[in-house]
Amino acid sequence: MDSFRSLRAAVGILLAASCGIVHAEVVRAPDSKLISRPELKFVLDQRQSESRQLATLLHEDSGGKRTEVALIEASVAKGRARVAVRSFAASADMGIATLERLYTLVLRMDPEAGFCFTQGTGGCDASLGLDSHSDALRRIALARENALTRAAAPGASWRPVSMGLVETGSRDPDVVSVRLSSAGVPLADVRIFFNQAPHSACVGKTDADGVAKCRLVDEHGDEDEHAGELRAVVATFPGDVKAEPVLPPTTYIVRAGGS
């Protein structure tokens, strides 16, 4: 089953630091319906130590030769996960494929982390601040659109959606809502998944104004062990690959976590 493994340690388990042992493995990069050229093979070289996790995305040609095309580095600073994403594919074609792979990988990462996405040789400048998960995804999507235009390459266009806060109209803190739009136009009849660690969730469908609302239900019900902790509420738009342009999935922090 190893061939079906995808980037795992760096996607959501960012804070699982341990004994300083370095673990490394090479796995196939995960597939996605966002990938326009599935015949291009990519693998991930994953390395993990106590303080950071490094995933190198490599293109593998038909002869088995591997070329580094992107790097994802996750670390923890001041209690917050930070993810630096850098794409440095040489050709335009490879750039598009790399960005599609990166979108798939970053989508699966901790939505509460701070992100920094760069292209080319430049590194991240932390002093400029970090992006949210949704902003990082938007940057990658826009970079892909630009690469598509520059290369005059065929490929479905992507249009990132936006989610924003909207009053729930309820005093119940478990009632959550967001407004979903694309290019300023509300998107109706779309299911939005709300999730709160460790195990609360609900699903709301957007109305004509693009507003989805529901009440979080604790799916697990252990005995209030998390009382006093403020856990983030994350909204997920699952994407629409049949739409034209394609609406790629994204997340939104409805309520930030903290202690």
Place this chain on the structure above:
Amino acid sequence: MNRSKQTLAKTTAAAVMLAFIGNASAQFSPQTELHLDAATRNTLGDADLMNNIRYYFCGYTDNPGFVNIVRSWNTIKIPLTQIAGDTWYLGSKYVGQYILRSPTGFVLVDSLNNTAEARDLTIPALQSLGLSASLPLQGVYLTHGHGDHDGGANYLRQTLNPPIYLGSGDANNKAYNPIRIDSTNLAPQPITIGGRTLTLIPTPGHTPGTMAAVIPVQDNGREVNLLVTGGSNMGGLSTVYPYLDSLERTYALAKAMNVEGGMHPHQFFEGTLQKILDSGLSTPSQYVVGNDKYMRGLAVWRECTAAFASNLDATAALPVWRASKTEFIAASPAPNRLAARVFNGWGPVAGQQVSFTLEGRGTACTATTDENGVATCKSSLGPLKGKDDLVTATFAGAEGSGYVDLGSKVTALANNGCADLAAIRAAMGARAGDANYASRLDVDQNGVIDGRDLSSVTRDIQPGFCK
């Protein structure tokens, strides 16, 4: 709550959940439907898998209302209940712990919800099983750091002071000071507690530090590997993919270690405990379902997880896992004929290789399955010795576009076919679903054991050989 009330509660819950399913269909993407359907097909009609693993794990997608019902089961206490020769369950209908006893002491899997339960349930149970200075609590393995699994750990630490093992991803800020098992090392990690070796495998997803474990238990005079799986719900986008990967690695481990059953702390996901509560512990234990069935259950769970991921992420492109079954067809393995059929919930598995090996002698022959999924060949090692040669037919598995055909195997002693011939005669007219229907006797797979099956098997046996 007495047993009849429990049964009533479950029946009512089932009715409510069926209503949910009825309303929920057709709201999912084709990819999600594909995986939900695959989960159903992977049960191969097995009621246990359908009513428990398929029902609850896929319920996170197609019937989320079930969580409110099962949570209420936390108040339905289950007394200390023996589930194997050296193993007991204790807790509630919702969540519990397993107690393993060896000649040198005890090992616990999980610690119940809180201090009160550890004090009022765990300690008396251990005492009733012989807890003493010479038979101490030697260790506690926690599946993960949620309160319904580690809530009693601090009390156990304070009173009996056993080593407590927890995945490092969950271990921060735990008052009971656990021994950290490296959650970032995804390889199996054996630990020995009181002479019993548990094979731990980090399974991040439900929590960063969730760990599954293969645990040897004694049942019916032999050692059997059972698998403890940790978390159940799948969270959001950032957790469901690690969860899925963890499940796939768990599948590989369970196959490699010939796991024959499961011990989920939330026992209803497997539904085995209820059988013991209903009719007592059987020999072998109801928990020992065999590797074939257990692996199929994991494949169901994997497909439920893929459905959940696909629901949350419309761009997910996850292959469908198709659990196969390999069975010897009637009058095989026979001295001069090896024939096995491979099928799955989608039908016969055609065009795939099946190898036949003889224990201690090597590969007898290899054949490719025909359109009916049947592979037939003759042993290259000479005629088999009836009742001496143990034959294993193995389909190693295959990959196709968008799917993975999981491997399967079957083992049986060579025989002369006479018993199968007699069984066909006794089952004439039996239809699929009848108690006396057996797929392997239905040679032409037309769903009924009839004269054609009798003729087919008769042809394969030497004339006059069977009295």
